[in-house]
Amino acid sequence: MQLAKPRIDLGFRTNNVLSVLAFWQNEIGLPFEAALKVRRGQYQHRHDLLGSILKVNEVEAPIPDAPQSGYRELLIARDGVVVPLTLVDPEGNRVTLVRPGTHGISRIGIRLGVRSVAAHRKFYTEALGLVEGPPAGEAATFLAGDTVLLVEATPDAPDDAAMDGKGYRYVTFQVFAADREHAHVLAHGGREARPPVTLGTTARYSMVRDPDGNWIELSQRASLTGSLEIVR
Numbered sequence: 001m002q003l004a005k006p007r008i009d010l011g012f013r014t015n016n017v018l019s020v021l022a023f024w025q026n027e028i029g030l031p032f033e034a035a036l037k038v039r040r041g042q043y044q045h046r047h048d049l050l051g052s053i054l055k056v057n058e059v060e061a062p063i064p065d066a067p068q069s070g071y072r073e074l075l076i077a078r079d080g081v082v083v084p085l086t087l088v089d090p091e092g093n094r095v096t097l098v099r100p101g102t103h104g105i106s107r108i109g110i111r112l113g114v115r116s117v118a119a120h121r122k123f124y125t126e127a128l129g130l131v132e133g134p135p136a137g138e139a140a141t142f143l144a145g146d147t148v149l150l151v152e153a154t155p156d157a158p159d160d161a162a163m164d165g166k167g168y169r170y171v172t173f174q175v176f177a178a179d180r181e182h183a184h185v186l187a188h189g190g191r192e193a194r195p196p197v198t199l200g201t202t203a204r205y206s207m208v209r210d211p212d213g214n215w216i217e218l219s220q221r222a223s224l225t226g227s228l229e230i231v232r
Helices: 017-027 117-127 178-187
Strands: 003-014 032-039 042-049 052-059 071-077 085-088 094-098 108-114 131-136 139-144 147-153 168-175 191-199 203-209 215-221
Touching: 003 042, 003 108, 003 139, 003 215, 017 042, 017 052, 071 168, 108 117, 117 131, 117 139, 117 147, 131 147, 168 178, 178 191, 178 203, 178 215
Parallel strands: 003 052, 071 094, 108 147, 168 215
Antiparallel strands: 003 168, 032 042, 042 052, 071 108, 085 094, 131 139, 139 147, 191 203, 203 215
16 A cells, blocks of 8 residues: 555544543644535535544434444553653543553554454455564554554454444545555455545545554645546
């Protein structure tokens, strides 16, 4: 996979946008970037996350109480941190500030709980083309640019993670050719969640799912690629 941005983004939904934004902006200190209307009843509040984007999706429809996804924790490297500091936002999202270099993290890391590390190793290396890094304790690591994915077996990992639900729900890979990467993922064991579509003049994107059903967005964003041309 050829990344148009050397790191990945993380997103979730909320019905409690004011308290959630106050947490991420005031307690974690993330700079607010922009608010975009995604569709009727959904606005995305974008925050700079050391070059990645934290996507806080404000939705009008009630969010169901679904089992959590495999995306369990966001780790942020921050100068001056000596001992890891873990906080939880109003939606139950876990975020830990760590010393730069912890588990190889120079910017951010995302921890996943999975049913099978071996299945995800095959998926991340073959379907997404990521490089495996050194182990981090019990977790295997995979590098998406300078984002570190920490993948570990957990007894409560989902077998069919849903997009609708509280907590972290999807990651975004910014790519140069969404249609081509989408087809590659499907040909190497990924499941289709949403076929590629064009969102105005902003992006062409699709959704795929990993072996546990966790959602992954493949985004061809015009501001990064210069074009929304369909490339297969």
